[in-house]
Amino acid sequence: MEIADLITPAAVIPNLRATSKKQALQELARRAAELTGLHERAIFDVLLERERLGTTGVGNGIAIPHGKLANLGRLYGLFARLERSINFESIDEQPVDLIFLLLAPESAGADHLKALARVSRLLRDKSVCEKLRGTDNPDALYALLTESPASRAA
Amino acid sequence: MIEGMHAAILVLAGLVAASVFSSLLSFRIGAPLLLVFLAVGLAAGGGLGAGIVDAHTAYLVGSMSLALVLFDSGFHTSIRTFRLAALPALTLATLGVAVTAALVALPAHWLFHLDWVRALLLGAILSSTDAAAVFFLLRVGGITVRERVRSVLEVESGCNDPMAVFLTLALVGLSLRNGGRVEAELGVLRDLVFQFGIGAAGGVLGGLLIVLAVNRLAVERSLLPILVLSLALVLFAATALAGGSGFLAVYAAGLVAGNSRLAAPDTLRRFQDGVSWLAQIAMFLTLGLLAAPAEFPPVLPGALAVAGVLIFVARPLAVWLSLLPFRIGANEAAFVAWVGLRGAVSILLAILPMMLGAPGGRLYFDVAFLVVLASLALQGWTIRVVARWLGQIVPRRIGPVERMELEIPGARHELVAYRVVTDSLVARGHRPPRWAEPSLVVREGRSLLAHAAGPLRSGDMVWLFARPDRVPHLDRLFASAAPAAEADRRFFGDFPLDPAARMEDLGSVYGLPVPAGARGQTVAQYLDRALGGRAGVGDRIPLGEVELIVRALGRDESIAEIGLAAEPTRVDAPRLPLFSGGTRLKARLRRWLGRG
Numbered sequence: 091m092e093i094a095d096l097i098t099p100a101a102v103i104p105n106l107r108a109t110s111k112k113q114a115l116q117e118l119a120r121r122a123a124e125l126t127g128l129h130e131r132a133i134f135d136v137l138l139e140r141e142r143l144g145t146t147g148v149g150n151g152i153a154i155p156h157g158k159l160a161n162l163g164r165l166y167g168l169f170a171r172l173e174r175s176i177n178f179e180s181i182d183e184q185p186v187d188l189i190f191l192l193l194a195p196e197s198a199g200a201d202h203l204k205a206l207a208r209v210s211r212l213l214r215d216k217s218v219c220e221k222l223r224g225t226d227n228p229d230a231l232y233a234l235l236t237e238s239p240a241s242r243a244a
Numbered sequence: 245m246i247e248g249m250h251a252a253i254l255v256l257a258g259l260v261a262a263s264v265f266s267s268l269l270s271f272r273i274g275a276p277l278l279l280v281f282l283a284v285g286l287a288a289g290g291g292l293g294a295g296i297v298d299a300h301t302a303y304l305v306g307s308m309s310l311a312l313v314l315f316d317s318g319f320h321t322s323i324r325t326f327r328l329a330a331l332p333a334l335t336l337a338t339l340g341v342a343v344t345a346a347l348v349a350l351p352a353h354w355l356f357h358l359d360w361v362r363a364l365l366l367g368a369i370l371s372s373t374d375a376a377a378v379f380f381l382l383r384v385g386g387i388t389v390r391e392r393v394r395s396v397l398e399v400e401s402g403c404n405d406p407m408a409v410f411l412t413l414a415l416v417g418l419s420l421r422n423g424g425r426v427e428a429e430l431g432v433l434r435d436l437v438f439q440f441g442i443g444a445a446g447g448v449l450g451g452l453l454i455v456l457a458v459n460r461l462a463v464e465r466s467l468l469p470i471l472v473l474s475l476a477l478v479l480f481a482a483t484a485l486a487g488g489s490g491f492l493a494v495y496a497a498g499l500v501a502g503n504s505r506l507a508a509p510d511t512l513r514r515f516q517d518g519v520s521w522l523a524q525i526a527m528f529l530t531l532g533l534l535a536a537p538a539e540f541p542p543v544l545p546g547a548l549a550v551a552g553v554l555i556f557v558a559r560p561l562a563v564w565l566s567l568l569p570f571r572i573g574a575n576e577a578a579f580v581a582w583v584g585l586r587g588a589v590s591i592l593l594a595i596l597p598m599m600l601g602a603p604g605g606r607l608y609f610d611v612a613f614l615v616v617l618a619s620l621a622l623q624g625w626t627i628r629v630v631a632r633w634l635g636q637i638v639p640r641r642i643g644p645v646e647r648m649e650l651e652i653p654g655a656r657h658e659l660v661a662y663r664v665v666t667d668s669l670v671a672r673g674h675r676p677p678r679w680a681e682p683s684l685v686v687r688e689g690r691s692l693l694a695h696a697a698g699p700l701r702s703g704d705m706v707w708l709f710a711r712p713d714r715v716p717h718l719d720r721l722f723a724s725a726a727p728a729a730e731a732d733r734r735f736f737g738d739f740p741l742d743p744a745a746r747m748e749d750l751g752s753v754y755g756l757p758v759p760a761g762a763r764g765q766t767v768a769q770y771l772d773r774a775l776g777g778r779a780g781v782g783d784r785i786p787l788g789e790v791e792l793i794v795r796a797l798g799r800d801e802s803i804a805e806i807g808l809a810a811e812p813t814r815v816d817a818p819r820l821p822l823f824s825g826g827t828r829l830k831a832r833l834r835r836w837l838g839r840g
Contacts, residue, residue, distance in 0.1 A: 140753055144741040144808075149733065158753065181740040183669055183720050199755050203789045207811035210738040 091204045093212060094236040096167030096192070101125055102235070103170040104226040106189070111178045114170075115141075115155060118191045122168050126193065128159060133193065147180030151223075152213045156192040156206060165205050166193040169235055171222065188213065188222055259288055263525045276624030278377050278587060281525055282617065285532015299599045302534045306592040309523035310376075310405070311480040311494045312473060316520040317375045317402045318498020319513075324801060325395040326499060328778050332570045333399035336580070337372075340400070340566040341407040344584075345371040347558035348550060355546040356607065365415040365602075369594045369612050370554055372408030374587025375401040376524050377620065381585065381627050388638040389631055391780030393576045397583050405589050406489040410439055412593045419602050442488025447496025450479035454497060455504040458512075468508055469515035472501070524588070531591045531613075539610050547614035554615060555622065559584035564823055571776070574818035575634040581823070582630050586619040635815035638782045639732035645723045649715070657709040662722040666702040669721045673699060680718055682706045713798060735782065735815060737793045737807030743768035756788040767792065768803040779803050784816060 103121060108114035119134035126133075136157035140146065147153045168191040175187035190209050194202035212218060212235070221234050263284045270280045289296070297305075345367035353363035378401035382389050389397075414432045454475050457463075463471055476494050484490035506512060540547075563581040572580075594612035598605030631637045646663035664671050676682070685697035686705040700706060710718055741750070745767050751758035762770050771792055774785045784793045791809040798804035 139749075142742070143745040143750055143753060144739060144806075146739060148738045148740075154738070158755075183674070200789055203754060203810050207809075210733075210810060214733050214738070 091201070091208045092236070093167070093208065096165050096205055096209070097169060097232070097235060098125075099228065099232045101166070101168045102228045102232045103168070104228045104231060105173040106170040107173050108176055109174075110176060111186075114172070114176055114178075114186075114189065118155070118168060118170060118189065121170075122166065122191060122193060125168065126162060126166055128161060132159065133157075136193075137191075145179045145181060147178035147186050148210065148213075149180055149182040149184065150216070150219065151175060151180075151184050151187050152219065153178045153180070153186045153189045154192065154206070154209055154213065155189065156194070156202075158194045158196050158198065158202060160196040162193060162195040164195065165198060165201060167191065167205070167209070168193075169231065171226065171231065188219060255288075259284065259529055260522075260525055262288075263529060276377070276381060276620050278374075278380065278524065278528060279617070279620040279624060281528035282532050282620070285529040286535055286537060287532075288529070289533040289535055290537050297530055297533045299534065299595050302530045303592065303595045303599055305530045306527050306588065306595070307480075307490075308477065309527035310589060310592060311477060311490065312523040313376045313520055313527075314402060314405065314491055315473070315476040315480075315494040315498040316516045317379055317398070318495040318500075319502035319516060320379070321395075321398055321402065321499055321502065323499070323503040325391070326399055328392065328780070329395035329399040332567055332572060333396050334403060335566040335569070336396070336400040336563065337404035338407055340562040341371045341404050341411070343562035343565055344554070344558045345408075345411055347561060348554050351546075351550050351553045352611075355549055356543075356611070358604075361415060361419045362602075362604070365412065365419055365597065366550075366608055366611060368408060368411035368415050369596075369608055370550070370586060370590050370615055371411065372404040372586075372589050372593075373397075373401045373584050374589050375405065376520075376527075377401075377585040377587035377624065378583060380524075381583070381624055387628055387631065388640070388781075389579075390576075390636050390638055390782040392572075392778070392783065393579050393636055396572075396576075396580055400580075401585075402495045403492070406440065406443060406492040406495075408589065408593060409491060410436060410489065412596055416597050416600050416602050419597070420600065438487060439489045440492060442486055443483055443490065443492030444496055446479065446483040446486065446488050447493035448500055450475070450483070450493060451497035451500025451504075454479075454501045455506060458501075459505075459507050465508055465511060469512050469519075472512060473516070473519060527588045527592070531588060534595070535609070535613050539606065540614060543607065543610050544614060547611045548618060550611060551615040551618035551622075554586075555584070555619060560822065567823075573816050574820065574823040575636065575816060577823035578818075578820050579631060579634045579636045582623060583627060584619075585623050586616045588616075590616050634819055635735075639735050645719045647715075647719065647722070656711060658712055658715075660708055660710050660715060660718065662706045662708075662718070664700050664702050664704040664706060664722065665724040667724050668702075669723075670700045670706075671702040674721060676708075676718070676721055679714070680708055680710055680721075682708045684708075716796070734809075734813055735793075736795050737791060737809035737813065739808040739810070740795070741767050741792070741806040741808050743803055743806050754788070754790060756790065758787070767806055771803055771806065782815075784809075784813065786812060 106114065106117060108117050115137050116134055119130050119137060122133050123130035136159055137155045140155065140157045146155045170189045170191070172187045172189065175185035178186035180186055190213060192205055192209055194205065218234065222231060225231060263281050266280045266284055267277055270277045345364060348367035348370050349360065349363040352358055352366040353360060358366065378397050382394055382397060414435065454472055457475060458468060458472060476497060479497055480490040480494045483493035560581040563577055563584070567577050567580065590612045591609070594609040597608050646665065648661040650659040652658055670676060682694040682697070684707040685692045685694060685700065686707070687697060687701065687703070697704070743766060747758045747765050747767060747770050748763040750756065750767060751763070765773070771785060771794060772779055775783050779794045779797065781794055781797060784791050789811065791813050793807040793809060794803055795805035795807045
């Protein structure tokens, strides 16, 4: 599973504007709805349901919200760099400024988890996060996400 | 006369001071501290000439010190730790000790041309792990070893000395009588039961009496720790005189006292820490002084071979056999095998044959001394690396915190004080939650009320009231920034899960095979059941493609934080093809029988 299989250049948002966790998720759901053709509200609800199990703010300023949806054709990733970091109820209390959204079809099963593992592995790499924070050029961000050393190694 | 006395004080105090100074060096180069103490004693013995200390004095100082150290180990072992580990640890402390002694006797028999009784005697001398060494190396040095394996090692090291002492004494007796009879051996078994029975019973009783004395008598507070330790030594001696194991008695008494409600527990704990250190220094110094390094070279090759067999064959086999009936992972067993540290106890036991006039007494001492040196150097030095390799270290979740806590009698809250460190979240403008409003801020020597102080600055001392269970949350705000390293997130899993989340919901979000019976449970309940009600931080249970990980325990030892790893973390995947557990062996055997 590669990041390039999950994400297209169009799914990279270089400066998302949000002031709260809820607003960020709403905004991401709206963008994801444009990409997937699904209903914005349905996506938002699925994300919220997942947050109820525990926050997806994994620490170090990173959040990886995710969920499963019926009627989704394939796995969809969406990356957003926040203009200003927000409180995401993260495990380490640190404000979040990088978000990778992952949506999987209901039938994805193990692929959903594989993709999730792949994304968390990528964003565990501190040098990658540093570089992602260092640019707001969408093409550069896309290149960083898909061509990180970790992805070549994997 | 008086000058001689002053010279003696100078030497003794100088040696203790030198040992303490050498601890600085030890922290710098990472050498096990006990090895350094032993080396100081050895150097002093070489410099001052042997003969300052005779075997009797050394044994007296050694047993008293060991009794104090064992009492303190018991005192610091929580009853939860003991319960977690009691069965495997006691098996290691009895069966394990016997197996080790028997296996070490083999090279001793051939290398030193000892007859079997004497070879077994050497084995018995080397058969127990050292409580001081194990405790010390597991606790100091800023590493946290996973609870399950730590408790096994700690309880084992506290309980196995009596067994080794017993075996040694029995074998010294046999070797003096020149060969054993069947009746003698039966007598030995009866003695064993007596020794342990009286030791354990006396210990529990003595512990209760100590608690009673501390809580009921209106003794001056500063005298309390002295009362406790002197009573512990009285108990040690009285039990031994009554025919029981004094070492077992003090360990049990420590366990009882340490887990009871005591007046002034902090005073006791601090004093005992100090005494425990002093006892260890005294013990190692004395044993070092007793040694005659000039005698070492001829026995060195043989001793190193014995050490090799002990470390690489006897201990692993004994551990594997003892742990077979228990649910203990291969990596955990491997770590237990590696932390078979020998220490002062073995050298102390090696004095016995010399003291009781058994033939060739000096040989035991020299060999034991060298084996202990080898064990402390090899195992002591590598314990951290090995623990990390075997996935037995719990990574630190947050950076260092400067915190003080004051319990307020009768209140649900406690008074907590934090020093604001430069790169902590609060120093960077993160506001503390409303329930943690500072009561007082001390800035540059001035006391300010919170609203007068405004935003917190680094260097401020903040006093606030908080519920004890919320202190970990506060720690994160006041800790210096140490973002979780990549390896730590791998260890704990990326995603935090709410312990109260339903297994049913978790299963449906990730498509996991949740067993029908567990659907209604919370994630915490499920984990607790799966771990047999004995969860420790870092314990993990695979579920389908994911792993559920215990991240933290609450004050009441329930599971307070849970992590989810989206892929198997492989932390518990066996690193060595050894130490297969009982269940896996059974499965393999069944497969093999089925085929045949």
